[in-house]
Amino acid sequence: MISQLPLKFDADGLVPVIMQDHITGEIRMFAFATEAAVRKTLETGHATFWSRSRQELWQKGRASGQETAVVRVLADCDADVLIYSSDPECPSCHSGAQSCFFQSVEGARLGQASQQPQTLLAALEADIEASRRSSINGVTKGPLDEGIPSIAAKFREESGKLAQALEGDGEERVVFLAADTLYQLVVGLRSRSIGMRRVLAELSRRLASAARAKARR
Numbered sequence: 001m002i003s004q005l006p007l008k009f010d011a012d013g014l015v016p017v018i019m020q021d022h023i024t025g026e027i028r029m030f031a032f033a034t035e036a037a038v039r040k041t042l043e044t045g046h047a048t049f050w051s052r053s054r055q056e057l058w059q060k061g062r063a064s065g066q067e068t069a070v071v072r073v074l075a076d077c078d079a080d081v082l083i084y085s086s087d088p089e090c091p092s093c094h095s096g097a098q099s100c101f102f103q104s105v106e107g108a109r110l111g112q113a114s115q116q117p118q119t120l121l122a123a124l125e126a127d128i129e130a131s132r133r134s135s136i137n138g139v140t141k142g143p144l145d146e147g148i149p150s151i152a153a154k155f156r157e158e159s160g161k162l163a164q165a166l167e168g169d170g171e172e173r174v175v176f177l178a179a180d181t182l183y184q185l186v187v188g189l190r191s192r193s194i195g196m197r198r199v200l201a202e203l204s205r206r207l208a209s210a211a212r213a214k215a216r217r
Contacts, residue, residue, distance in 0.1 A: 002109040005035055008080040015082055019047060019060070019092065022071045023200045026118050028092035029060075029100040039071050047084050066090040115124065121196045124183070130189050143187045151191050155184040 009015050021028055031049040033041070037057050040048040047060040047068040059088040060068040066089060074083040084189045094100040101118065117123045131142025143151070162177040169177075186196060 005038055006079060007075060007082070008078065009035060010080075014050060014052075015080060017049060017082045017084055019068070019086050019088075020086045020212070023197055023204055024119050024122065025061065025088065026099055026122065027101055028086065028088055028098070038073065040071060041084065045070055049088055060092075061090065064090075068092070068210055072189065121186070124186050125190060125196060128187055132190075144191050148188075148191050151184070151188050155181070155188050158184045 007015055013034050015034075015038070015185070017031055017033045019028045019031070020026065032052060033048070034050040034057070037048045038153045040046075040057060040059070044059075046062075047070050049058055049060065050056075051058045061088045066088075068084075069087040070084045074085060074098060077081075091098050093102070095102075099118070103112065105111075117126050128143060132165045146154075156179040158177065162174070162181045165174045165177050189196060189199065
């Protein structure tokens with residue numbers, strides 16, 4: 001049993017909770033939790049909140065069978081706001097959107113931020129996909145139109161330049177070439193319809209595996 005939680009709940013016994021994709025850093029949703037909800041999250045490893053309208057605990061995705069796994073719970077410096085660092089496998093918004101935060105504040109109105117992803121890598125992927133759509137519509141030729149052999153050749157070229165730069169070039173040159181290489185990597189992955197999240201998830205799996213191995217020593 002988890003001992004008393006070292007958190008600061010408001011007068012209604014609630015604490016704000018941000019749910020974040022621990023792989024990409026994307027903010028997926030915002031809700032409130034009671035101490036019981038936080039305990040349930042820590043005990044089960046599934047995101048649990050408090051419904052202010054229904055006055056009851058609710059586990060994200062339980063009704064649909066798509067619970068959201070929580071890797072860890074983080075508290076801010078005052079211990080009065082939490083982050084559920086999660087591994088969402090389905091859309092997080094009740095609207096069906098991946099994230100609840102799909103509107104941008106544009107002066108006196110709300111605009112659609114769906115074409116402006118939160119994270120840089122997601123924005124890069126979206127830009128590359130947009131160029132594919134433009135090419136299909138005859139607007140312009142995009143980086144995915146050159147075919148996989150050409151894309152692979154460009155990646156080899158840029159990664160080779162980066163490898164040489166790492167051996168002795170200045171930091172600015174290394175950063176510049178690293179950006180070129182990363183861009184070509186994302187283009188290559190998109191040419192195979194592979195998202196960067198899958199690559200980052202594999203890195204996360206390896207880190208976790210290494211941590212478990214270290215703990216067993």
